[in-house]
Amino acid sequence: MNNRFYLRSPHGNTGSNMVFHAIDGKGYTSNLDLAHVYTLEEAQKEWELARDGEYPISADHIDSLAIWKVDHQCLPLKSDLSPADRYVFFVQGIWDGNDVYWTDLNGNKSTNFLHAQIIGRAAAEGINHNDYVVVPFDLADKRKRRTFNFALLNRRKMMIAAGLRTPDRIKKARRRTISPMTRFNCPACGKINWQHNPYDFEGCNHCCHGWGDTA
Structure with a gap:
């Protein structure tokens, strides 16, 4: 486990280069020599409060893969x-x-x-x-200047194995699943029904309202 981390900027990438927060928060940069270096404790705190697309990565791992x-x-x-x-x-x-x-x-x-x-x-x-x-x-x-190709990122190796802990808010977001079905209340009995058609009520599985309308 090392104690040096860069913080990816939420501004995205420049070409194939990953972009990081610059020294002392003065903008962002793809130049690793101008990127701010965080300790493990600082990096973890930043990740807890980070925006989408913003996360710390082991600086030693990134430096080893840097390209001029x-x-x-x-x-x-x-x-x-x-x-x-x-x-x-x-x-x-x-x-x-x-x-x-x-x-x-x-x-x-x-x-x-x-x-x-x-x-x-x-x-x-x-x-x-x-x-x-x-x-x-x-x-x-x-x-x-030294740069890092974002395609070489290995989150497990460069983040978790480097000592970082995934924030609880991210774990919870990953556990959420979006249902492909839409909720309807039956207009006759009021009970909840779930169906794939998101536009028109198809029929009630409880009182059968709607199932026999075309009979």
Whole structure:
């Protein structure tokens, strides 16, 4: 059991990235290094009062699955061939949320910056700059951030096994079932009847009112 937790924001996800409450409650972020870190006691208290879609998750588990991505808003819109020893390039005009797809000379794409192919000056100049944007490696490297893919969430492992207790209000909500049937009071005897038709009273199972109307 660890003592570090992030709190998922109820604002949902940005692309495939889970979004968390930022440090000291100053908004929300997909950057794990800007996410507020809670103790187990603090995380449990937050969950007890949480809104829908808001819950704590083990920070150690999330950190172990973090992926480095770069927001397109932090990069040039067009190729930047400023003097450099190394360059990387991403696909023009498509994003995962706000994050660019890095690629290699074989056309393989990934949002993970660590999968970006590093090329030299000659290759950078020969890239199709209508389809791809080339930038110096160091420029992109300084703007990368750690993110977590929401599809990798394992609630049992990252929440319950990490020491969190499911709040009673959530347990009660899970036990509630919605009946597919509609309640009617018989217009003749007044007794309660349940039926699948939600619009018209079909007949009474007690006094048989309605059953013989078409006879």
